Amino acid sequence: xxxxxxxxxxxxxxxxxxxxxxxxxxxxxxxxxxxxxxxxxxxxxxxxxxxxxxxxxxxxxxxxxxxxxxxxxxxxxxxxxxxxxxxxxxxxxxxxxxxxxxxxxxxxxxxxxxxxxxxxxxxxxxxxxxxxxxxxxxxxxxxxxxxxxxxxxxxxxxxxxxxxxxxxxxxxxxxxxxxxxxxxxxxxxxxxxxxxxxxxxxxxxxxxxxxxxxxxxxxxxxxxxxxxxxxxxxxxxxxxxxxxxxx
Numbered sequence: 001x002x003x004x005x006x007x008x009x010x011x012x013x014x015x016x017x018x019x020x021x022x023x024x025x026x027x028x029x030x031x032x033x034x035x036x037x038x039x040x041x042x043x044x045x046x047x048x049x050x051x052x053x054x055x056x057x058x059x060x061x062x063x064x065x066x067x068x069x070x071x072x073x074x075x076x077x078x079x080x081x082x083x084x085x086x087x088x089x090x091x092x093x094x095x096x097x098x099x100x101x102x103x104x105x106x107x108x109x110x111x112x113x114x115x116x117x118x119x120x121x122x123x124x125x126x127x128x129x130x131x132x133x134x135x136x137x138x139x140x141x142x143x144x145x146x147x148x149x150x151x152x153x154x155x156x157x158x159x160x161x162x163x164x165x166x167x168x169x170x171x172x173x174x175x176x177x178x179x180x181x182x183x184x185x186x187x188x189x190x191x192x193x194x195x196x197x198x199x200x201x202x203x204x205x206x207x208x209x210x211x212x213x214x215x216x217x218x219x220x221x222x223x224x225x226x227x228x229x230x231x232x233x234x235x236x237x238x239x240x241x242x243x244x245x246x247x
Contacts (some may be wrong), residue, residue, distance in 0.1 A: 004035070005030065008030045008033045008035065008108065009026055009027065009030050011033075011056065011058040011082075011108065012026050012029060012030050012033065012056065012108075013026060014082050015056055015082050015083065015084060016082070016083070016132065017056070017084045017128055017129065017132045018128070019128075020124065020128060021124065021125070021128075025122060025124065025125070028118065028122070029110075029118065029122075029125070032110050032111060032114050032115060032118065033056070033108040033109070033110060034108065034109040034110075034111070035058075035106060035107070035108055035109075036106070036107050036108075036109055037104075037105070037106055038060075038101045038104070038105045038106075038107065039101070039104055040101055040102065040103050040104055041100065041101060042100065042101045042105075043098065043099070043100050044062070044086075044099040044100070044101070044107070045086070045095045045098065045099055046095070046098045047066060047067055047095055047096065047097050047098045048094050048095065049094060049095050050093065050094060050095075051086075051088070051089035051090075051092050051093055051094055051095050051112060052089065052111070052112050053086070053089060053109045053110055053111050053112055053115075054084060054085070054086040054087045054088075054089045054090060054110050054112070054115070055084065055085055055086050055099075055107045055108060055109055055110065056083075056084045056107065056108040056110070057079050057080070057081055057082070057083055057084075057085065057105060057106075057107050058081060058082075058105075058106040058107065058108060059081055059104075059105055059106040060081060060101060060102070060103040060104055060105030060106065061078060061079065061080055061081070061101075061102045061103050061105070062078075062079050062085075062099055062100060062101045062102055062103075062105055062107075063075050063077070063078050063079070063099070063100055063102055063199070064076045064077050064079060064085055064086075064097050064098070064099050065097060065098055065099075065100070065202060066096070066097045066098070067098065072202075072207070073098075073202050074147075074202055074203075074205045075199065075202045075203040076097055076140065076143060077136075077139060077140075077143075078102070078194075078195075078203070079099075084132060085099065086099060087129060087132060087133050087136065088133070089112055090112060090115060090116060090119070090129070102195070102199075146204075146205075147205045149247070150247055151204060151206050151210055151211070151214050152214050152217065152218070152244050152247065153244060153245055153246070153247045154204045154205065154206075155204060155211070155214050155215070155218070156218075156241050156242075156244040156245035157245045158200070158203070158204060159191065159224070159233060159235065159241060160238075160241060160242065160245055162191040162192075162193070162194075162233075163191050163235060163238075166191050166192065167189070167191065189234050189235045189236070190232055190233065190234045190235075191232075191233050191235065192231060192232055192233075193230065193231050193232075193233060197211060197212070197230055215230065218241075218244075221240065222236050222237065222240075223235070223236055223237050223240045223241055223244065224236060224241075
């Protein structure tokens with residue numbers, strides 16, 4: 001087995017979609033994987049393009065977004081390494097959204113027809129794929145619910161989610177740790193925004209100007225304090241932020 005095949009097997013084994021596959025199933029599916037190295041800002045497919053493949057992101061980060069009728073883009077999800085995306089390509093003729101890399105990425109491309117042929121021969125893969133798509137549907141439902149909230153509530157929920165990821169209640173920054181965005185008074189309170197203000201506005205379903213005004217209202221209300229580039233956000237009052245998130 002070549003180094004490339006070894007790497008593909010390891011990347012598939014780490015992905016939730018393939019978590020319950022045995023070695024033989026993984027090898028059969030890895031044989032379909034076509035690695036692609038993409039630079040930051042590269043487009044994999046555009047909304048409305050013919051659906052020809054779905055993908056696994058092995059390295060980097062990318063966004064899946066939809067272009068609205070008024071021409072604005074709204075982000076549906078940020079895909080981290082280890083996750084699959086565009087699974088709907090297996091059951092649709094066109095892509096319902098677009099995908100663009102946010103950093104240099106390694107993706108594996110799985111051809112639509114060859115994957116469908118394998119699905120017919122591997123019932124376990126079909127079940128895993130259904131579970132993955134059910135999780136994605138739940139995510140998209142939450143996104144729709146969030147878009148019905150005021151922009152301030154959407155921003156507050158986003159900041160609390162970043163606090164959950166980045167702040168350790170024991171007092172040291174540790175990505176992946178946290179307790180519902182509520183570290184103790186003497187714990188860390190500064191979160192780093194992992195994206196630009198323009199991309200954050202798209203993620204929240206608004207425009208940069210409205211996002212800037214919302215940040216300014218939170219600042220004047222002494223809920224947050226920001227660095228000049230808005231990349232570092234100090235949460236001054238978790239209680240106030242939680243109340244805004246419920247509005």
